[in-house]
Amino acid sequence: MEKIIKAKNLTKVYGEDGTSVTALNNVNLDFYENKFTAIMGQSGSGKSTLLHCLAGLDKVTSGSIYVKGVDLGSLNDKELTKIRRDSFGFVFQAFNLIPTLTAEENITLPSSIAGRKPNEEWINQIVNAVDIGDRLNHRPNELSGGQQQRVAAARAMATKPEVIFADEPSGNLDSKSSKELLTFMKSVVKELNQTIVMVTHDPFAASFAERVIMLKDGEVASDMEEPSQEEIISRVTSLSDI
Amino acid sequence: MFGFTKRPLLLIAWKNLKTYPVRIFLTTSSIILGVSVIIAANIFSESNKNAFDNLFSGVFEGIDLVVQPIQEDFAQGFGDDGGQGPISFEFRKISDKKINEIKTIAGVKDAWGDVIGFAQFIKFGPRPDCHSYNPECERETILIQNGFAPTFGAAWDTSPYASQWEIIDGQPPTNNKEVVMDSTTAEGNGFSVGDRVTVLAGAIPATFTIVGIAEFANTGSPGGASFALFDFRTAQVLLDSIGEVDFINVVVDENADINEVRNAISNIDSQGLEVINAQEAAAEQADSIKQGLDFFNTILNVFAGIAIFVGAFIIQNTFRILLLQRTKELSLLRALGTSKKQIYRLVVSESLYMAIIGSGLGVALGIGLSVVVKEGLKYFDFGLPEGPLVLTPSAAVTGIIIGVVVTIFSSLLPARKASQVSPLEAIRDSQSTPKRKSLFIRLIVGSSVSLSGLAVLFGVLYSFFRAPSLSVLQQVGLGASIIFIGISVITPSITKPFVSIFDKLYNTIFGILGKLATENSKRTPRRTASTASALMIGLTLISLANVLTTSFKAQAEKVVKEVVLADYQVSAAQIFSSPGIPTGLSQELLELEEVTELSRTRATVVGYNNRPLILGAVDKEVFDLIKTVDIAGSREDFYKQDAIGVLKFKADNDNISLNDRVTLTIPEVGKKDFIVKYIFDWTTQPPAEFFLLLDNHEFFSNESLDTEIYFNVTNKDEATKNKLDDIVDHYPGVTLRDQDALIDEANSQIQLLLNVIYGFLSISIFVALFGITNTLSLSVYERTREIGLMRAIGTLRKQIRNMVFIESSIISIFGAILGTGLGIFFSWSLIQALEDQGFTEFVVSAEQTFLWIGIAIFSGIVAAIIPAIRASRQNILEAISYE
Numbered sequence A: 001m002e003k004i005i006k007a008k009n010l011t012k013v014y015g016e017d018g019t020s021v022t023a024l025n026n027v028n029l030d031f032y033e034n035k036f037t038a039i040m041g042q043s044g045s046g047k048s049t050l051l052h053c054l055a056g057l058d059k060v061t062s063g064s065i066y067v068k069g070v071d072l073g074s075l076n077d078k079e080l081t082k083i084r085r086d087s088f089g090f091v092f093q094a095f096n097l098i099p100t101l102t103a104e105e106n107i108t109l110p111s112s113i114a115g116r117k118p119n120e121e122w123i124n125q126i127v128n129a130v131d132i133g134d135r136l137n138h139r140p141n142e143l144s145g146g147q148q149q150r151v152a153a154a155r156a157m158a159t160k161p162e163v164i165f166a167d168e169p170s171g172n173l174d175s176k177s178s179k180e181l182l183t184f185m186k187s188v189v190k191e192l193n194q195t196i197v198m199v200t201h202d203p204f205a206a207s208f209a210e211r212v213i214m215l216k217d218g219e220v221a222s223d224m225e226e227p228s229q230e231e232i233i234s235r236v237t238s239l240s241d242i
Numbered sequence B: 001m002f003g004f005t006k007r008p009l010l011l012i013a014w015k016n017l018k019t020y021p022v023r024i025f026l027t028t029s030s031i032i033l034g035v036s037v038i039i040a041a042n043i044f045s046e047s048n049k050n051a052f053d054n055l056f057s058g059v060f061e062g063i064d065l066v067v068q069p070i071q072e073d074f075a076q077g078f079g080d081d082g083g084q085g086p087i088s089f090e091f092r093k094i095s096d097k098k099i100n101e102i103k104t105i106a107g108v109k110d111a112w113g114d115v116i117g118f119a120q121f122i123k124f125g126p127r128p129d130c131h132s133y134n135p136e137c138e139r140e141t142i143l144i145q146n147g148f149a150p151t152f153g154a155a156w157d158t159s160p161y162a163s164q165w166e167i168i169d170g171q172p173p174t175n176n177k178e179v180v181m182d183s184t185t186a187e188g189n190g191f192s193v194g195d196r197v198t199v200l201a202g203a204i205p206a207t208f209t210i211v212g213i214a215e216f217a218n219t220g221s222p223g224g225a226s227f228a229l230f231d232f233r234t235a236q237v238l239l240d241s242i243g244e245v246d247f248i249n250v251v252v253d254e255n256a257d258i259n260e261v262r263n264a265i266s267n268i269d270s271q272g273l274e275v276i277n278a279q280e281a282a283a284e285q286a287d288s289i290k291q292g293l294d295f296f297n298t299i300l301n302v303f304a305g306i307a308i309f310v311g312a313f314i315i316q317n318t319f320r321i322l323l324l325q326r327t328k329e330l331s332l333l334r335a336l337g338t339s340k341k342q343i344y345r346l347v348v349s350e351s352l353y354m355a356i357i358g359s360g361l362g363v364a365l366g367i368g369l370s371v372v373v374k375e376g377l378k379y380f381d382f383g384l385p386e387g388p389l390v391l392t393p394s395a396a397v398t399g400i401i402i403g404v405v406v407t408i409f410s411s412l413l414p415a416r417k418a419s420q421v422s423p424l425e426a427i428r429d430s431q432s433t434p435k436r437k438s439l440f441i442r443l444i445v446g447s448s449v450s451l452s453g454l455a456v457l458f459g460v461l462y463s464f465f466r467a468p469s470l471s472v473l474q475q476v477g478l479g480a481s482i483i484f485i486g487i488s489v490i491t492p493s494i495t496k497p498f499v500s501i502f503d504k505l506y507n508t509i510f511g512i513l514g515k516l517a518t519e520n521s522k523r524t525p526r527r528t529a530s531t532a533s534a535l536m537i538g539l540t541l542i543s544l545a546n547v548l549t550t551s552f553k554a555q556a557e558k559v560v561k562e563v564v565l566a567d568y569q570v571s572a573a574q575i576f577s578s579p580g581i582p583t584g585l586s587q588e589l590l591e592l593e594e595v596t597e598l599s600r601t602r603a604t605v606v607g608y609n610n611r612p613l614i615l616g617a618v619d620k621e622v623f624d625l626i627k628t629v630d631i632a633g634s635r636e637d638f639y640k641q642d643a644i645g646v647l648k649f650k651a652d653n654d655n656i657s658l659n660d661r662v663t664l665t666i667p668e669v670g671k672k673d674f675i676v677k678y679i680f681d682w683t684t685q686p687p688a689e690f691f692l693l694l695d696n697h698e699f700f701s702n703e704s705l706d707t708e709i710y711f712n713v714t715n716k717d718e719a720t721k722n723k724l725d726d727i728v729d730h731y732p733g734v735t736l737r738d739q740d741a742l743i744d745e746a747n748s749q750i751q752l753l754l755n756v757i758y759g760f761l762s763i764s765i766f767v768a769l770f771g772i773t774n775t776l777s778l779s780v781y782e783r784t785r786e787i788g789l790m791r792a793i794g795t796l797r798k799q800i801r802n803m804v805f806i807e808s809s810i811i812s813i814f815g816a817i818l819g820t821g822l823g824i825f826f827s828w829s830l831i832q833a834l835e836d837q838g839f840t841e842f843v844v845s846a847e848q849t850f851l852w853i854g855i856a857i858f859s860g861i862v863a864a865i866i867p868a869i870r871a872s873r874q875n876i877l878e879a880i881s882y883e
């Protein structure tokens, strides 16, 4: 398996001296291609911060992030933006879609911005997989929350990115929709050879992943391969007990 | 300790404002501009009034009584239409012997005579349109004139009580080789004491030495007029007043009764002289000029009104957007138990604070603006008297009150809407969606208003409906205003269809960014529409001004071509003050072999039915050189000795018909009878009302001046032109023009007017641009999340900026096209309405139209710069983080 993202001695401090919060403290992690990784931890443990730093949305305080060997710290805003556009896909917890664009336009938005023609065959494949083919001409406010998140997932994949970052993608969904979305994400990794890094605090969601990283107070508390849901729950409990 | 405040809402309102200075600025910008225009207009007119008051009290300072000759109605009435051309007036004057007679009257401290007449300084130098390296230019004669102000010659008053003029450099004139120049002219043209200067007084230029520079009542010269001040005897000779004066100033002893002295002076010659109280006269004269200026003030106030009107649109818009942003906060207040009424008051009191701040700043800006307007008018050669800028307290208060009232009124609707926010909003995540229903109602209401406007307008143009007691023009104006209001009501409901027209185009050119921008402007049609409306007002007025001027120019060109058949026209350069064309010029021209046909026009004032009337004399050739229309009688008969020709309008007015006998009182000849043999129409500005053949009448040969000369040449080429110029250049104050030059002349006057109008209208465009900046800033603010999301998934900063620019261009195009369309339509209607007065030309200049649409779009994009930059700098994480 090829290493796609490497975080080295990653530290992120928010705020000034007096009121500073260390959100990430000397984190070292490698992320591999074609793998579904979940990042877990209690609220405030630094999950979102880690994701934002890995995706080049936020600047790190010290340490470096290498994407396919390229140091993100050495890039300017324009180059970072282009990496996000061409190599990354995003699914956020809410407000993923542009309200004035239809589902289809939202899915092809990253290619449109890049001024490229979307790969129709590929998009058809994804659209079928997320099962929203009949809703393509609807605007986001005409879609259910679950459908919206699936459209967002489809958008995240539309450009065949190297990595898809998802922050609590199922956080706003009921258990059925949530299961559908996660199943889809898992199948995408298995069948379409995608790579996903997902933040969640839900052990059920995390159980879909092949690897689960746990954060505590900005540090990596554990790193598990193929854990079962029970293993995850017990680890979460043991971490919160301490 | 917890503070308890009796008026918590006022406090919240104030805190809100303090927390968001940008918000205050955005909302108040349009109040500031509107109020500043009012204040500037006011300062400007007050200052002018003040300057004229000073001027006239200056004219009569230290003088108690003025003795004038009684002018019969002579100098005033010229009939309705005639008398544009230079006429040799027969002003009555007073014999200078009367001065000593008056001095002997008991109670008179001193008396001195004043002589005043036309005189103009001349300098030699390169003409403004001539490059200085061209040696030919040096020989050009330039008549010095300060703007449009008149040029005078006068006697230097030697009485110790005369305090009008004060020497600031040098000394008074003492002999017929010396002159004193007013300081405005001296400064403006680089003259100083010791220089030689040529003065054109009467028809003969003569050269003098400047012995002094003088100031009038502490300003350079009255109203910017140029003054050549000679010693008394020289002035009498030069200004055609030998042995005479124009009026006599009298100073009365302190202990004498002014009315007794006045009566005593009147008794010298109660038939020929009138004695007036100088101070009363000053007030009267100042008043009459101020009335003339009122027209200008009205225009200024109209522009102020437009600015305020545009401002009200923008204020309302801004309030609405600001409140939309604060829905959550307001609904929280509601949830906490604040009543609807209290929310309403909260918003209104916020607007009150803003109104006060904005109006105050507006007053300050207005002072600055008035300086700009004043300098601007100077640039366009609008000679208005010099003087300090005056801001009266009442003007400042009026400005502030108007600003406050307009702002509060504009905030009422948004405030009502805000007070209706439900306490539940705070919990819901609401999206602003337009209400289709009310847009439909708008469409219906707006269309019916516009249709009734159209009915009023077309009713008068196609005569199927006449509003009682309105003139054609007034009815067209009324119709246009109703249509305008109707369209303003409709705009929000046509925003979507309008923008949809551009969808495809924008999608093709700009791709997804174009799509996003068009969708954004459709999302809030009201906001888009009211922002565009502000621009629409400006462009309606601009295109109205534009089309009217191009049409008027076309009209002028058509008229000149139709009416002037001669190759060349010679006229006095200054229509009002120069005395005319010395007759020597026509002699010289006739001697040229190139001149084939020439006609002279002369005029004099005669009495007819105890009224003054302008009697003209022409050569036979005039009928070949100027278009005239035969009404009755024949030209052949007109050439006979006792025949007289009468203009149609005069014949109609006075019921004169062919073969009637008319008796004229001619100054040099006495009473003389003529028989009406010819009634005709003079298609240009007629130089007189009655006409004789020049060669038939001796007394006209004695007149030393022609009013106009028309002539043809064998070959209208460069060589002929040079020959003609050589002759004409020897006659200062006289201009030679061919048809093209006459057209240019007319056009440049129209253009000057247009430039002034543009100057004022651009203020309304400027206000509208603030509106665009506001709307876009707030719309960017509203879309923080959206923009953050777009940035997160890889949209470049540049692309975000472009998206805002594209959106702005849509708003501007919307406003510009609506405005231009309305403007063109309104000017078409106006010209239709003016058809009776001979207006037939309706010309829309495509260049001008597209130029202004282009300017509007470009300005819209400029207005979008700040919001665009702000949008592109937005913090991505803040935008996507979930609250």
Ligand SMILES: Nc1ncnc2c1ncn2[C@@H]1O[C@H](COP(=O)(O)OP(=O)(O)OP(=O)(O)O)[C@@H](O)[C@H]1O
Pocket (backbone or CB within 6 Å): A014, A015, A021, A022, A023, A041, A042, A043, A044, A045, A046, A047, A048, A049, A050, A201
């Ligand atoms: N912009 C910011 N400024 C200051 N502190 C911040 C900022 N963003 C996050 N933090 C702090 O950094 C720490 C980690 O925050 P982060 O958002 O990464 O947590 P999280 O694990 O995603 O929590 P949750 O599960 O609640 O989303 C927290 O203590 C948080 O208060």
Ligand SMILES: [Mg+2]
Pocket (backbone or CB within 6 Å): A047, A048, A049
């Ligand atoms: Mg988080």
